[in-house]
Amino acid sequence: MFENLSDKLERSFKLLKGQGKITEINIAETLKEVRRALLDADVNFKIAKQFTDTVKEKALGQDVLTAVKPGQMMVKIVHDELTELMGSTATDINLKGSPSVILMSGLQGSGKTTFSGKLAKYLKEKKGKNPILVACDVYRPAAIEQLKVLGQQLNIPVYSEDGNKNPVAIAKEAIRFAKQRGHDLVIVDTAGRLAVDEEMMNEISAIKKGIDPNEILFVVDSMTGQDAVNTAKEFNDRLDFDGVVLTKLDGDTRGGAALSIRAVVNKPIKFVGTGEKMEALDVFHPKRMADRILGMGDIVSLVEKAQEQFDEQEAIRLQKKLAKDQFNFNDFLAQINQVKKMGNLKDLAGMIPGMGKALKDVEIDDNAFVHVEAIIYSMTPAEREDPSLMNGTRRKRIADGSGTSIQEVNRLLKQFTETRKMMKMVAQGKRFTPPARNVRR
Amino acid sequence: MGLFGSFTLKKKESLDKGLSKTKESFFGKLSRAIVGKSKVDDEVLDNLEEILISSDVGVDTTLKIIERIEKRVSRDKYLGVNELNSILKEEIASLLEENNSNDVSDFDLPATGEPYVIMVVGVNGVGKTTTIGKLAYQFRESGKKVIIGAADTFRAAAIDQLEIWANRVDVPIIKQKMGSDPASVAYDTVASAKANGADVVIIDTAGRLHNKVNLMNELTKIKRVMQKVIPDAPQEVLLVLDGSTGQNAFEQAKQFTLATDVTALALTKLDGTAKGGVVIGISDQFKIPVKYIGIGEKMEDLQIFRRKEFVESFFEN
Numbered sequence: 001m002f003e004n005l006s007d008k009l010e011r012s013f014k015l016l017k018g019q020g021k022i023t024e025i026n027i028a029e030t031l032k033e034v035r036r037a038l039l040d041a042d043v044n045f046k047i048a049k050q051f052t053d054t055v056k057e058k059a060l061g062q063d064v065l066t067a068v069k070p071g072q073m074m075v076k077i078v079h080d081e082l083t084e085l086m087g088s089t090a091t092d093i094n095l096k097g098s099p100s101v102i103l104m105s106g107l108q109g110s111g112k113t114t115f116s117g118k119l120a121k122y123l124k125e126k127k128g129k130n131p132i133l134v135a136c137d138v139y140r141p142a143a144i145e146q147l148k149v150l151g152q153q154l155n156i157p158v159y160s161e162d163g164n165k166n167p168v169a170i171a172k173e174a175i176r177f178a179k180q181r182g183h184d185l186v187i188v189d190t191a192g193r194l195a196v197d198e199e200m201m202n203e204i205s206a207i208k209k210g211i212d213p214n215e216i217l218f219v220v221d222s223m224t225g226q227d228a229v230n231t232a233k234e235f236n237d238r239l240d241f242d243g244v245v246l247t248k249l250d251g252d253t254r255g256g257a258a259l260s261i262r263a264v265v266n267k268p269i270k271f272v273g274t275g276e277k278m279e280a281l282d283v284f285h286p287k288r289m290a291d292r293i294l295g296m297g298d299i300v301s302l303v304e305k306a307q308e309q310f311d312e313q314e315a316i317r318l319q320k321k322l323a324k325d326q327f328n329f330n331d332f333l334a335q336i337n338q339v340k341k342m343g344n345l346k347d348l349a350g351m352i353p354g355m356g357k358a359l360k361d362v363e364i365d366d367n368a369f370v371h372v373e374a375i376i377y378s379m380t381p382a383e384r385e386d387p388s389l390m391n392g393t394r395r396k397r398i399a400d401g402s403g404t405s406i407q408e409v410n411r412l413l414k415q416f417t418e419t420r421k422m423m424k425m426v427a428q429g430k431r432f433t434p435p436a437r438n439v440r441r
Numbered sequence: 442m443g444l445f446g447s448f449t450l451k452k453k454e455s456l457d458k459g460l461s462k463t464k465e466s467f468f469g470k471l472s473r474a475i476v477g478k479s480k481v482d483d484e485v486l487d488n489l490e491e492i493l494i495s496s497d498v499g500v501d502t503t504l505k506i507i508e509r510i511e512k513r514v515s516r517d518k519y520l521g522v523n524e525l526n527s528i529l530k531e532e533i534a535s536l537l538e539e540n541n542s543n544d545v546s547d548f549d550l551p552a553t554g555e556p557y558v559i560m561v562v563g564v565n566g567v568g569k570t571t572t573i574g575k576l577a578y579q580f581r582e583s584g585k586k587v588i589i590g591a592a593d594t595f596r597a598a599a600i601d602q603l604e605i606w607a608n609r610v611d612v613p614i615i616k617q618k619m620g621s622d623p624a625s626v627a628y629d630t631v632a633s634a635k636a637n638g639a640d641v642v643i644i645d646t647a648g649r650l651h652n653k654v655n656l657m658n659e660l661t662k663i664k665r666v667m668q669k670v671i672p673d674a675p676q677e678v679l680l681v682l683d684g685s686t687g688q689n690a691f692e693q694a695k696q697f698t699l700a701t702d703v704t705a706l707a708l709t710k711l712d713g714t715a716k717g718g719v720v721i722g723i724s725d726q727f728k729i730p731v732k733y734i735g736i737g738e739k740m741e742d743l744q745i746f747r748r749k750e751f752v753e754s755f756f757e758n
Contacts, residue, residue, distance in 0.1 A: 225687025
């Protein structure tokens with residue numbers, strides 16, 4: 001995510017290295033690079049210009065501080081400015097009202113239906129809500145069916161009226177139905193529409209008027225180009241929406257549209273979609289995203305994600321076993337499952353500072369664990385409990401059983417031994433010295 | 442009449458309508474850039490840069506166009522602004538022309554005796570399924586025997602969506618259950634097409650982000666499996682790009698080409714965005730021709746991309 005933008009900024013900052021002081025002359029080239037990086041990242045032309053102007057102003061005002069390297073100072077200024085541009089704090093979703101009503105809006109293919117499903121799941125699990133999804137896309141073939149399938153997968157009811165072509169009536173009726181059935185959250189999915197389609201824009205205004213939602217979300221594809229600003233503005237003029245959802249951020253788009261939309265409509269980005277799985281939803285954190293753009297990593301998100309998925313009891317049990325050097329293949333397997341639950345490996349690794357860039361061209365196979373699991377599953381319970389049992393015959397049998405080779409089995413055994421050693425150290429409280437923090441901070 | 446000779450009046454109107462947003466803003470801005478100026482100076486070039494960048498042409502291509510214009514300005518010092526119009530048009534047209542092979546004449550396909558297999562690929566939400574529906578309609582209208590394969594077995598209700606399109610345009614569809622192996626669906630479709638003497642096979646695939654290696658490998662596999670039935674299938678790999686996508690479209694073109702040897706592009710949603718500039722940039726940097734444009738949600742809202750007409754429409758006022 002955003003690797004390219006951070007690469008570019010990084011390169012432009014290098015130009016400043018070795019200079020003692022920020023001057024009009026030595027800043028010009030850097031600013032040009034920053035601006036170009038922003039444009040390459042699809043940041044709106046005008047916003048990019050404003051941005052570099054502000055950065056320049058601030059940088060020139062600070063040339064007294066000769067103690068700090070100009071490059072470092074520039075990074076700080078750009079970072080602060082970027083955070084400012086994206087909104088300085090995270091904004092929560094408004095769940096007032098009984099039931100609370102959320103209306104989704106956006107262009108065709110932006111990911112409204114998928115996100116509706118994710119949001120229902122998220123609010124059910126995180127806020128204890130009893131949601132119902134409402135299918136108001138009466139135009140696109142099988143759009144209603146799509147929402148129904150998602151509802152089934154998530155075990156969340158879907159309100160739809162087959163054959164009814166009036167989304168305003170459906171939405172109104174859905175809310176009545178939700179009240180009757182005691183649902184405290186209604187998520188209304190709507191058809192994708194173009195901002196220039198007068199009739200369709202009137203329709204969504206009418207839906208808004210008809211159901212008076214507590215929260216209107218504008219869903220936008222993070223790969224959108226310069227036009228994102230116009231579309232967001234048009235939807236905002238019509239609907240005065242409350243927040244933005246940025247989808248498909250698991251791609252390699254630089255996502256500059258996020259910056260522009262935030263700046264132009266002055267509405268917070270509330271959520272991001274980061275994958276096709278129903279749990280691939282993240283709350284948007286402007287500051288973390290700015291850190292991320294600058295390649296500073298998103299360690300906070302990583303920690304939170306890990307905490308959420310990692311069972312505390314399990315952790316305590318594991319720690320005890322580790323300390324006693326009893327860590328075995330069953331635990332190893334459990335660990336793998338924990339990691340798998342946390343999501344896409346590359347996404348996770350990308351959150352670690354410095355890794356974003358390192359991983360840019362590296363591909364992490366999400367199926368990397370398949371062989372490892374196959375090997376472990378081919379062990380007898382006794383072998384899994386006590387890895388020291390392993391000998392040549394057993395290895396051969398395991399390799400055959402798992403469809404791998406003896407070399408692969410050996411490699412796993414070696415990795416396991418090393419992991420065990422390292423984990424034992426950690427468990428015994430020998431602090432793991434983290435790598436020195438990036439100079440830019 | 443030469444330029445629009447092969448267009449019916451209706452088609453032309455619809456293209457104009459689809460592109461009118463593009464024209465308005467491009468021209469609106471250009472006239473504003475020109476108003477009150479008697480020659481091409483830095484300010485005009487700056488404005489031009491803004492117009493091009495704001496149209497998603499991309500920094501590299503924009504600089505290339507501006508550089509060319511600057512060269513012409515320095516060669517011909519007293520160049521007037523009313524000439525800028527035609528120069529800009531020429532420069533863009535030349536970028537589009539240089540790298541592309543000849544325009545395809547119509548919804549016509551080479552007669553090889555075997556079914557012509559078109560595999561449709563792209564990231565999520567660009568309009569693959571809709572484009573397939575429209576394509577099937579066009580081929581059927583031109584008298585071909587069409588069969589479509591529902592190899593997007595992943596996204597919820599994708600198969601139902603394609604099936605509705607198949608019924609709407611009245612062509613047969615080969616499908617399996619959601620979650621089944623897409624390569625197997627593709628194989629069945631191509632095999633059935635061969636057995637039934639179909640002219641065109643269109644294979645839908647699940648949307649996938651181009652940085653997901655496993656999913657890209659899956660595409661390679663789908664392609665390979667079809668070759669067991671027809672050795673040179675798919676004769677066409679059509680990458681669908683969303684017309685409102687920014688610079689990421691370049692990476693999409695690059696990665697999908699690496700995985701599947703994309704042979705043609707379709708650009709969708711051109712009725713909504715003020716841009717379309719992404720075509721210029723991609724034409725400039727890739728040797729893959731833009732073949733179709735999507736300009737609406739109805740089944741007839743798909744057209745053959747014609748560079749000259751496209752550029753003409755761009756600059757008509």
